[in-house]
Amino acid sequence: MAGQHTLNETESEVASRLGGLKLDFEAMAVTSNLFRAANSVRNHLERTVLAKSDLTWTAFVVLWVVWIWEPIETRGIAAEGGFSKATLSGVLTTLEGRGFLTRERSTSDGRLVLVSLTPAGRRLMKKLFPEFNAEERNITRHITTGDLPQAAQILRDLISATE
Amino acid sequence: MAGQHTLNETESEVASRLGGLKLDFEAMAVTSNLFRAANSVRNHLERTVLAKSDLTWTAFVVLWVVWIWEPIETRGIAAEGGFSKATLSGVLTTLEGRGFLTRERSTSDGRLVLVSLTPAGRRLMKKLFPEFNAEERNITRHITTGDLPQAAQILRDLISATE
DNA sequence: CGATAATCGTTCGGGCCCAAATTATCGGCA
DNA sequence: TGCCGATAATTTGGGCCCGAACGATTATCG
Numbered sequence A, B: 001m002a003g004q005h006t007l008n009e010t011e012s013e014v015a016s017r018l019g020g021l022k023l024d025f026e027a028m029a030v031t032s033n034l035f036r037a038a039n040s041v042r043n044h045l046e047r048t049v050l051a052k053s054d055l056t057w058t059a060f061v062v063l064w065v066v067w068i069w070e071p072i073e074t075r076g077i078a079a080e081g082g083f084s085k086a087t088l089s090g091v092l093t094t095l096e097g098r099g100f101l102t103r104e105r106s107t108s109d110g111r112l113v114l115v116s117l118t119p120a121g122r123r124l125m126k127k128l129f130p131e132f133n134a135e136e137r138n139i140t141r142h143i144t145t146g147d148l149p150q151a152a153q154i155l156r157d158l159i160s161a162t163e
Numbered sequence C: 001c002g003a004t005a006a007t008c009g010t011t012c013g014g015g016c017c018c019a020a021a022t023t024a025t026c027g028g029c030a
Numbered sequence D: 001t002g003c004c005g006a007t008a009a010t011t012t013g014g015g016c017c018c019g020a021a022c023g024a025t026t027a028t029c030g
Helices: A007-018 A025-053 A057-069 A074-081 A085-097 A119-140 A148-162 B007-018 B025-053 B057-069 B074-081 B085-097 B119-140 B148-162
Strands: A101-105 A113-117 B101-105 B113-117
Touching (some): A007 A025, A007 B057, A025 A119, A025 B148, A085 A101, A113 A119, A119 B007, A119 B025, A148 B119, A148 B148, B007 B025, B025 B119, B057 B074, B057 B113, B074 B113, B113 B119
Antiparallel strands (some): A101 A113, B101 B113
16 A cells, blocks of 8 residues: 555645545554555565465465464364464365365364374475575565564554454 | 464474474564464454445455545556455456446556546545544554554565565 | 557456355253 | 254355456557
């Protein structure tokens, strides 16, 4: 939203549209930049690291969560990854079809489904995750305002304000 | 990704999976929280402000960009909103069908399409945007680490690192 | 001028995304 | 034991999302 125009250009345009209504431009800048940043980082990582394995961002997150916590229940993956169970079901089917993970009904509770990686899934993550993390480091080292833990904390503040 | 588990739990699990490979956990925390924050804020604003007008986040961003810069070319909306032209085409068709905006082929350059709001679209934004901004303010006031301009700058650093 | 390259918006195919409805299972309680 | 509300995962339906391919238009340059 703050694309090729400067913040001031946008602000004066907005102000003229609203005829002097009181607006919080600092809050606007934060949410606007939050989305541009998230999308930009996501697309960048998909192109630079994930594309060669034909993985989407969400598929990678699912594999990562399962890799760390296997065996893990479906609801746990959704909560950990931050998307709905409906979304997850489709992604699991995709990844199961590619042979990266398995679904198995729990014996102690017939409602639960336990997800685990296959050996191929584990091999993929062992190769991919270090590359992914190297690129994460590469991106975040451009943060010159404050330090990284502070950046992480600001984002956590936003999460707790909305969850 | 940093859901119900603490960062330390996740870190030790990751470390055990990678057997001592060097990882940048601070960078991990930033990108992980970036996505949780963006999704969380998006879902929150969709539920609290946008749902009553039956608008998705992206549809709202499109309306906002057109509202500020009309008449604006399709490519401009996509660049300003941060999504692909393919995505935009579908959203424009949806919003055009609901009578919030119009498409018009440019007379000076037959390749371009100029988008403008209808009176109904302008009425909608005039009502909706102040509500939206009030909720943005409500969310961002929970940022206690540093100040808002600093938060915006950190996010801009991430954008410029990946665009 | 005419061929060729560049640019713009759309369409297509496959995948993600969510709320609501659905199916199956579990737990409690008379 | 038999019902009944709660819980888990999936399916459904509508919409967003992108890269690649496409048709139309414009710009370039010999």
